[in-house]
Structure formats: C-alpha cells, structure tokens
Amino acid sequence: MPRTASANFAATDVELAAWAKALGHPARVAILRVLAERGTCICGEIVDDLPLAQATVSQHLKALKQAGFVQGRIDGPRSCYCLNPATLAEAQRALAVLFAGLGPDCCSSSPDSTCS
Amino acid sequence: MPRTASANFAATDVELAAWAKALGHPARVAILRVLAERGTCICGEIVDDLPLAQATVSQHLKALKQAGFVQGRIDGPRSCYCLNPATLAEAQRALAVLFAGLGPDCCSSSPDSTCS
DNA sequence: ACCTTTCATCGTATTTATACGATAAAACGC
DNA sequence: GCGTTTTATCGTATAAATACGATGAAAGGT
Numbered sequence: 341m342p343r344t345a346s347a348n349f350a351a352t353d354v355e356l357a358a359w360a361k362a363l364g365h366p367a368r369v370a371i372l373r374v375l376a377e378r379g380t381c382i383c384g385e386i387v388d389d390l391p392l393a394q395a396t397v398s399q400h401l402k403a404l405k406q407a408g409f410v411q412g413r414i415d416g417p418r419s420c421y422c423l424n425p426a427t428l429a430e431a432q433r434a435l436a437v438l439f440a441g442l443g444p445d446c447c448s449s450s451p452d453s454t455c456s
Numbered sequence: 457m458p459r460t461a462s463a464n465f466a467a468t469d470v471e472l473a474a475w476a477k478a479l480g481h482p483a484r485v486a487i488l489r490v491l492a493e494r495g496t497c498i499c500g501e502i503v504d505d506l507p508l509a510q511a512t513v514s515q516h517l518k519a520l521k522q523a524g525f526v527q528g529r530i531d532g533p534r535s536c537y538c539l540n541p542a543t544l545a546e547a548q549r550a551l552a553v554l555f556a557g558l559g560p561d562c563c564s565s566s567p568d569s570t571c572s
Numbered sequence: 573a574c575c576t577t578t579c580a581t582c583g584t585a586t587t588t589a590t591a592c593g594a595t596a597a598a599a600c601g602c
Numbered sequence: 603g604c605g606t607t608t609t610a611t612c613g614t615a616t617a618a619a620t621a622c623g624a625t626g627a628a629a630g631g632t
Contacts, residue, residue: 349507350486353482353486354482356482357481360477360480361476362476363472363476363554364473365619366469368473369554370469373558383578384577384578392620392622394580395579395580398579399580399621400620414629416578416628417579417628417629417630428558429555432555435479436552439548442488442544483590500609508590509593510610511591511611514610515610518610530599530609533598
C-alpha cells in the first residue's frame with residue numbers, strides 16, 4: 341500500500357488477499373503447474389520452462405514461498421522446490437468459502453442480482 | 457509488467473491470474489462481501505463501510521468491474537452496483553481446477569511432496 | 573586450490589498499484 | 603435556471619511489482 345499501511349481490514353480478508361495476490365501473475369501460476377507436473381523439487385528446470393530470466397523466476401519463487409505455496413531447501417549447489425499441499429489446501433478452502441459467501445443465494449434478500 | 461509485456465503465457469493462466477489479482481487486495485474482497493450482504497446495488501454505502509476515501513473505493517470498484525466480478529449501472533445521480541454471478545462462478549471454477557491440478561496426487565510420480 | 577555450476581541477492585529501470593484531494597459530470601429538487 | 607447530491611475522473615504522490623544484468627555465495631568436481 342502506498343501512503344498508509346493496509347491495516348483496518350479483517351485479518352481473514354488480508355490473508356485471503358495475500359494468497360490471491362500470490363496467484364495474481366501468470367508466471368507464478370505457471371511455476372505452480374510446473375512443480376505439480378514434475379512432482380518434487382527442481383529450479384533450473386523452471387527457468388527453462390518459463391520465458392523469464394533466472395533472477396525473475398527466483399523472485400517469483402520467493403513470492404510463492406512467502407505465501408506458503410512452495411517449500412524450498414538447499415540440495416548441494418542447487419535448490420530443491422516443491423509444493424506445500426497444506427497451505428494450498430488452506431487457500432483453496434478459504435477461496436471456496438469466499439465464493440460461497442458471494443453466491444446469489446447466500447444472505448441477500450433479492451433472489452438474483454438484477455442490476456444491469 | 458515492467459519492461460516487456462506479459463505475453464508468452466498460456467491464455468488460461470493469464471485469465472486466472474487476472475481474476476486472482478482482482479481478489480488480491482483486502483479492500484476488494486471486502487467490497488465483494490458488502491455487495492453480497494446488501495444484495496443489490498449501492499455505492500456510497502460501500503464507502504461508509506470501508507476505511508478508504510471515496511475516490512479509492514471507486515478505483516477498486518473499477519478494478520472489480522474490469523475483472524467482471526461486478527456490474528454497475530447508473531441510477532439517477534448514484535451508481536448501482538451488484539455482483540456478477542456468472543463471472544464469479546467462472547473464476548471459482550477456474551481456481552478449483554487449478555487447485556485440483558496442484559493436488560498431491562494429480563500427475564506427479566511421487567505420492568507426496570517430500571521436500572523440506 | 574581452482575574452476576564450474578547453480579542459485580539468491582543486489583542494483584537498477586520501468587511499470588503498475590494504491591491512496592487521496594480536488595474537480596467535473598449527471599440527475600434530482602427547488 | 604440554480605444548488606445539492608452523488609460518483610467518476612483527473613492530477614499527484616508514494617509504494618510496490620516486474621524484469622533483467624551483474625555480482626556473490628555455496629557446493630561439487632578436477
């Protein structure tokens with residue numbers, strides 16, 4: 341956030357937004373897909389699969405790590421990455437709950453959204 | 457994207473990332489919640505419910521509109537906003553498919569992610 | 573010890589996002 | 603017509619994101 345900090349919001353929404361933000365770039369989605377496909381670990385292979393420089397991929401990996409979607413450990417000179425099923429499941433569930441709460445028949449008095 | 461455009465990515469991932477990006481801020485999640493709660497329309501009420509200035513809320517609404525999550529029409533001097541169930545359902549489904557593809561047992565040879 | 577490989581970080585540049593005050597546009601009431 | 607209300611947009615400022623080249627650090631091979 342620019343001027344002021346992003347306080348004043350529900351902790352639930354802040355966490356949810358952080359997860360969504362981590363998914364808010366095609367490169368990071370692609371990285372998750374690569375990790376799922378290759379199963380476990382890798383790193384240089386991800387770079388080869390993406391149209392981005394190594395430094396940029398490393399930054400995206402850091403973001404995914406910070407969101408908790410990815411785990412990484414050092415394996416000799418190379419870095420081993422893999423998905424973190426626990427956090428992914430958490431995020432999936434949180435998003436599902438959000439969408440459920442936004443459903444046409446969740447709490448609104450009007451049966452369907454008549455707007456435009 | 458800074459220097460270069462964000463091409464070179466699967467159209468699916470670009471669309472998914474755009475949806476996720478729209479959810480990537482607590483204020484926008486809160487706005488969606490308010491719209492779901494109040495049912496249909498509003499605008500100034502959203503401003504009252506958020507710790508943000510009117511202009512900022514309008515910008516977030518524009519982002520949600522651009523993502524397709526929200527519909528808005530003019531109703532006299534005020535603007536009527538409501539959720540767009542169709543796009544929300546699309547995004548929900550796309551995200552569910554993504555998470556399903558990231559599941560521990562989707563295509564990987566290793567049964568579970570053993571990394572850290 | 574030296575070189576290679578692999579990756580994270582630094583430094584930098586550019587774009588985008590975020591936030592607000594101020595202003596303009598649209599519609600209603602008088 | 604005039605003022606009020608409501609909201610979108612403009613202008614601006616600051617922070618964050620995005621991208622890459624270059625540089626370090628860590629580990630292995632010779």
